[in-house]
Structures are given as structure tokens and as C-alpha cells.
Amino acid sequence: MKIRIEVVNDLEEDEVLIRCGRVDDTIQKIHQYILEQSQTGSKITFYKQNQEFYFPLDEVLFFETEGEYIYAHTTNDAYRIKYRLYELEKILPRHFIRAAKSTIVNITQVYSITRNLTASSLVQFIDSHKQVYVSRYYYQELRQRLNERSTYEK
Numbered sequence: 559m560k561i562r563i564e565v566v567n568d569l570e571e572d573e574v575l576i577r578c579g580r581v582d583d584t585i586q587k588i589h590q591y592i593l594e595q596s597q598t599g600s601k602i603t604f605y606k607q608n609q610e611f612y613f614p615l616d617e618v619l620f621f622e623t624e625g626e627y628i629y630a631h632t633t634n635d636a637y638r639i640k641y642r643l644y645e646l647e648k649i650l651p652r653h654f655i656r657a658a659k660s661t662i663v664n665i666t667q668v669y670s671i672t673r674n675l676t677a678s679s680l681v682q683f684i685d686s687h688k689q690v691y692v693s694r695y696y697y698q699e700l701r702q703r704l705n706e707r708s709t710y711e712k
Contacts, residue, residue: 574592590652602615602641602649604637604638605640606635606637613632617632617633618654619631619663619683620661620662620664620690621654622662622690623643628643633685646662655699655700655703656696658690658693659693661690661692663681663692665703667683667686668683669682669684671700671701677694679697681700
């Protein structure tokens, strides 16, 4: 594979062109990575009582539906957000993955999974007492993404 970077001074927006004989797994991963890097500017405002908070998404352990609201959970707190889970799935980086109908987890913050073959499995997070359940439906993809997670970590 040849890689070439061309600097063009008068471009209004950066452009990445991938030329290939066929689209295989490697090309798809490169494409996905470039998309994720270009979307890192996704900003989410977090709300608690009458305050607005702005902090990196990497501090979020998981997003969870509670009644009619969606909350972003950090190590020690929870903040309300103004997105639905299906909207979050579209704007969040790849290291956030659906774990249940009402939950999206940050796989870079997962410490362990206690497997339960007949029901939901328990997910615990690094340096936090908080935990969520991953449903059997989402378990396999979560496990696969956890095995790949070294590519998301800095």
C-alpha cells in the first residue's frame, strides 16, 4: 500500500481520497478511522440543575435512559443531556457502543464484564462504583469491540 500526503495551500476544507482496487477490511477500517477523527468535534452540553457543563466525552462512562430523560454518567456524577440514544449513536465516536435498549457505554472505561448466560451481563467501570447491564442481544458486539479497543486508546 502506498501512502501519499499532498499539501494544497488554498483548500477551504481538507479532503481525503482513498484509491483502491477493491474495498476490503483494511480499507473499511481506514475509512472508519478517518470519519471518526473528523467527527471528534462533537460537542455535547451536560446539564445539572441550573448549570451547564462542558467536559470531554472520554469522561463519560455511559449514557442511560431514566424515565423521559437521558443521563450521561461520569465516575462520580450524572448529567442530563438533550439527545435521544438513537441520536447519540450517530454522533458519538466509535468507542461508544449500545449495550442495551436504554444504555450506551464507553468501552475505553469498561473494567470488567460478569457474564450471565441466561440474562443480562454486568458491566463495571474503571475507578467507579457505577455499573450497568449489557443485554444478551448486544453482548457479542460489545465483546468484539472490547477486544479491538486498543485502537481507540491513546
